[in-house]
Amino acid sequence: MAVSGRNAIIQLLTLALLAISVANQALGIRIADPISDPSRDASDQALKIAVFALGSFWRSEAVFGCVNGVIRTTAGYSGGSKSNPEYRSLGDHAESVQVEYDPRVISFRRLLEVFWSSHDSRQVFGQGPDVGNQYRSIIFTNGTEEARLAAVSKEKEQLRSRISIVTTQIQQLVAFYPAEPEHQKFELKRRPFLLQLMGNLPEDELERSSLAAKLNGYAAELCPPKIRNQIDAKINQIVRKGWPVLKDV
Numbered sequence: 535m536a537v538s539g540r541n542a543i544i545q546l547l548t549l550a551l552l553a554i555s556v557a558n559q560a561l562g563i564r565i566a567d568p569i570s571d572p573s574r575d576a577s578d579q580a581l582k583i584a585v586f587a588l589g590s591f592w593r594s595e596a597v598f599g600c601v602n603g604v605i606r607t608t609a610g611y612s613g614g615s616k617s618n619p620e621y622r623s624l625g626d627h628a629e630s631v632q633v634e635y636d637p638r639v640i641s642f643r644r645l646l647e648v649f650w651s652s653h654d655s656r657q658v659f660g661q662g663p664d665v666g667n668q669y670r671s672i673i674f675t676n677g678t679e680e681a682r683l684a685a686v687s688k689e690k691e692q693l694r695s696r697i698s699i700v701t702t703q704i705q706q707l708v709a710f711y712p713a714e715p716e717h718q719k720f721e722l723k724r725r726p727f728l729l730q731l732m733g734n735l736p737e738d739e740l741e742r743s744s745l746a747a748k749l750n751g752y753a754a755e756l757c758p759p760k761i762r763n764q765i766d767a768k769i770n771q772i773v774r775k776g777w778p779v780l781k782d783v
């Protein structure tokens with residue numbers, strides 16, 4: 535879809551959602567979970583955790599949020615020795631994303647492919663316009679099998695071109711420190727209409743929501759076309775349902 539067409543739709547959606555929220559206030563109902571949220575069904579015991587650093591964690595979180603089989607994402611700090619890092623003083627840590635995933639749907643190997651294809655692992659001391667040690671590229675591993683898979687994937691990546699060196703480090707995962715709330719689902723929070731569509735969840739629910747993780751990727755335009763189209767269709771459906779309510783006001 536052309537950018538101008540998208541913007542027009544977003545404007546229309548914003549209007550429609552405003553109308554829906556006004557109508558709901560009048561009727562005293564809240565739109566509960568208009569798009570189905572898979573985090574409600576997934577049994578947490580079966581989930582696995584992976585951590586990656588690939589530049590700004592705002593973007594990293596959005597990259598993984600829309601991947602099928604990823605249940606939750608959290609932006610944070612890892613890879614350094616400073617305890618309790620903060621955004622303004624993260625010490626030797628790297629901005630990272632923690633990915634909770636369902637291993638029955640997606641493998642660690644596939645997550646590695648997403649990692650490699652979503653950033654420039656050959657850029658030294660930064661990522662895109664973000665310069666600094668905090669933006670370095672790291673695969674965190676837990677156990678020998680993950681360490682092996684990471685090493686194999688790095689070798690494969692290096693073989694793609696010998697002209698420049700893949701700078702990605704492979705480190706054993708020691709600790710992951712979640713970042714401050716304002717850095718969680720950062721891309722989604724720049725789109726109030728999407729937040730409203732979810733029923734303006736409180737911060738802690740938003741941080742744990744699969745739907746929020748997905749819409750965070752959608753907001754950053756990082757969803758694969760198939761998932762993006764699904765979300766577009768669901769939003770349109772909700773908006774269409776909203777209009778008759780508006781007429782009654």
Ligand SMILES: *[C@@H]1O[C@H](CO)[C@@H](O)[C@H](O)[C@H]1NC(C)=O
Pocket residue numbers: 583676677707708709
């Ligand atoms: C590594 O994996 C094991 C088993 O899945 C888990 O119990 C442990 O918490 C993980 N370690 C870290 C640092 O996440």
